[in-house]
Amino acid sequence: MLQKPNIAVKNKSSEKINNDFLIQKYIEGLLFYFENPSLINEDILVLKVKEIILLLSQTQNSESIQLILSQLFSPATYIFKQIIEANLFSQLTIEELAQQNSLSVSSFKREFAKIYRDTPANYIKAKKLEKAAELLLVSDQRITEIAFDCGFNDLANFTRSFSSKYNVSPTNYRQKPNNYR
Template sequence: MIIDRKRYELFGKVIFEKVTIEAPFKIPNPMPEEACFLYMLEGQINYKTEHQSISVPVDEAVLLKCGNYFSQMKSSNTSKHNQIVIVHFHPQILKKIYDTDLPKIFQKPQTINQNIDLSKINNDFLIQKYIEGLLFYFDNPSLINEDLLVIKLKEIILLLCQTKNATIIQQILSQLFSPTSFTFKQIIENSLFSNCTMDELAQMANLSLSSFKREFKKNYDDSPANYIRNKRLEKAAELLKVSEERITDIAFDCGFNDLANFSTLFHEKFNCSPSAYRLSQSNK
């Protein structure tokens, strides 16, 4: 649950955010034309993509790949509150502030590793000082103006160029100007266990909600709500068989935010409670 959110926009797009979230949480990242820098002020997040999985503790950061629909950010259980500073990189904004003189870090490298989804940025002194400066402006919003936002956006890009992970960061940021395309089924199958709403799924597929539902019916011969619910319940049942995780955590990992609702739906499908199902499977 989001407890507090402060944000600054540049040319109509959110550029800087400070977000406080209460654990547990899981956030899908529908970013069709965006890369994202996240810095942990408090708590710890676990980030998983199709190719990589990392933990980001306090005072460390991660840069996420553009077009990274198929990734999940999940809080750890070590902290009740998680506070994150986020910098968004929008290609149209970057083109505007740099005109025709884009920095080298946005230029496509000679070789691209498609398996690189993110880059962890460890405890870097200059990055820390940059974040301290941003926090000052979050506390003093009257000082913010368009010119200052442009300067702060350019500053973080300059600092990223100087980190020891600059080569990997270039792999990620260069894709802002050559985003990946995904099929309808890829979007659905890789978002089954996220917290995406129907509107967000439709947006990912570049369809209106009504067109999305028609396309879904054509591909799966089922309604989105029914198909997704059944897939989540089947995944939960499988985890109850093979995992010793708490039922609450299994429900959460399968996309259910309400344990009571999960238990009701599970009973409707399998004619027993999740705990009874687990016990019956362990006795076989």
């Protein structure tokens, strides 16, 4: 299914399934999990993704859907994203990330911009700050520990960056989180 289509495969069954109706019911089924998030787990997520792929593959636009899916799940893109996500909170430089992806720095930056629609520095900094904001709300760790856990090696730089993004200091964010979300 995730391979580029060679030839269009048509649904030749005599009874046509109303896929719009099935997709609508699928979405209604997802709403149950949004209302009961404690019931969701990785197995259910995998099953729901497989279900929507199957439903979409049986629509009139199945060839287009197959092409889109093959581009989304490109092995090279998947590996690139894995390397980035695995090292988001590390102290690796752009040069080291490029090397791990077997790319030159300029090729790495082009590929990064194509996939994430941002520069590596902006994207990584934003993800670090998002994680820090989450940790400020859910943990009792000291702000210094959170800064270091999120890949910042300087508390002043962390505080400045956090304040710039959220318009509030990390301390105030932790004390009044509902005012800043």
